[in-house]
Amino acid sequence: MKSSVIVFPGSNCDRDIEVALKKFKFKNKMVWHDEISLPKSDLVVVPGGFSYGDYLRAGCIASKSRIINDIIKHANNGGLILGICNGFQILTETSLLPGVLLRNKKLKFLSKNVYLKVTDFKNNFCQNYQKKIIIELPIAHNEGNYFADKKTLKNLEDNNLIAFKYCNKNGDVNNDSNPNGSSNNIAGILNAKKNILGMMPHPERLIDPILSGEDGSFLFESLLKSI
Amino acid sequence: MKISATVTLKKDVLDPQGKVVTQTLKNMGYDNIVSIRQGKYFEIDIDENDKEKAKKLIEEISKKLLTNLVIENYKIILD
Numbered sequence: 001m002k003s004s005v006i007v008f009p010g011s012n013c014d015r016d017i018e019v020a021l022k023k024f025k026f027k028n029k030m031v032w033h034d035e036i037s038l039p040k041s042d043l044v045v046v047p048g049g050f051s052y053g054d055y056l057r058a059g060c061i062a063s064k065s066r067i068i069n070d071i072i073k074h075a076n077n078g079g080l081i082l083g084i085c086n087g088f089q090i091l092t093e094t095s096l097l098p099g100v101l102l103r104n105k106k107l108k109f110l111s112k113n114v115y116l117k118v119t120d121f122k123n124n125f126c127q128n129y130q131k132k133i134i135i136e137l138p139i140a141h142n143e144g145n146y147f148a149d150k151k152t153l154k155n156l157e158d159n160n161l162i163a164f165k166y167c168n169k170n171g172d173v174n175n176d177s178n179p180n181g182s183s184n185n186i187a188g189i190l191n192a193k194k195n196i197l198g199m200m201p202h203p204e205r206l207i208d209p210i211l212s213g214e215d216g217s218f219l220f221e222s223l224l225k226s227i
Numbered sequence: 228m229k230i231s232a233t234v235t236l237k238k239d240v241l242d243p244q245g246k247v248v249t250q251t252l253k254n255m256g257y258d259n260i261v262s263i264r265q266g267k268y269f270e271i272d273i274d275e276n277d278k279e280k281a282k283k284l285i286e287e288i289s290k291k292l293l294t295n296l297v298i299e300n301y302k303i304i305l306d
Contacts (some may be wrong), residue, residue: 030259107247181241
């Protein structure tokens with residue numbers, strides 16, 4: 001499986017995701033944001049970080065990069081796209097995913113592990129989570145408070161386009177288990193065709209049983225299965 | 228020509244910073260402050276003498292870049 005990781009000025013999780021992809025035998029290429037076209041890719045990853053210092057709005061400046069046109073083309077052709085953290089923000093700013101990530105409700109940068117409930121398995125990213133529905137992944141963000149109008153939220157719920165929700169250890173999705181004020185406890189969503197996933201937590205940081213755990217590994221294993 | 232634009236969060240969007248500023252002012256004794264919403268202000272110097280044309284262009288960039296219309300509104304102010 002071929003993957004491309006897009007690198008912007010200020011990306012800082014690009015190397016982590018490359019390590020993860022290589023561990024799962026992806027043939028990966030790093031792609032600078034100023035390139036005109038993508039190399040042949042099954043999967044495009046928009047990594048975490050602080051592209052352009054979060055100027056104007058998180059992900060906004062990056063969403064106007066030259067490579068974005070080809071990423072949109074890749075999306076329209078059914079190619080897979082994974083946006084993690086700042087990558088998720090960039091995907092909403094390009095309108096490849098609906099809604100927007102607002103500043104965390106309590107105005108604090110959050111860097112900690114959270115529990116997540118996997119709420120949809122019928123997609124290329126999450127099928128392997130059927131063996132573990134409640135997982136633990138790290139978050140590290142200042143703007144992770146997912147917001148969309150009521151109609152969009154209803155559409156996401158009704159069509160099973162929410163992939164991950166913040167929950168507690170027992171899997172209860174409620175206000176107490178919502179770290180950043182996200183609407184409906186949303187931590188990750190899919191587009192209507194389910195070939196694009198945007199998520200605030202970092203699966204690439206949990207791929208090694210010795211260092212951390214493997215709750216992120218299932219995502220990469222799912223992707224391998226899908227091709 | 229100089230034109231400015233303000234960008235503010237839509238009514239239904241939570242503005243935690245504005246809330247904190249409001250609460251702090253209340254704590255300072257300004258009881259009659261009901262609420263404050265925080266926004267952004269852009270001063271734009273544009274090489275265009277036709278007021279209508281300039282306004283149209285600022286409107287375009289407001290929609291395309293300065294504002295995320297999912298959560299924000301913009302207002303153009305001609306001097």
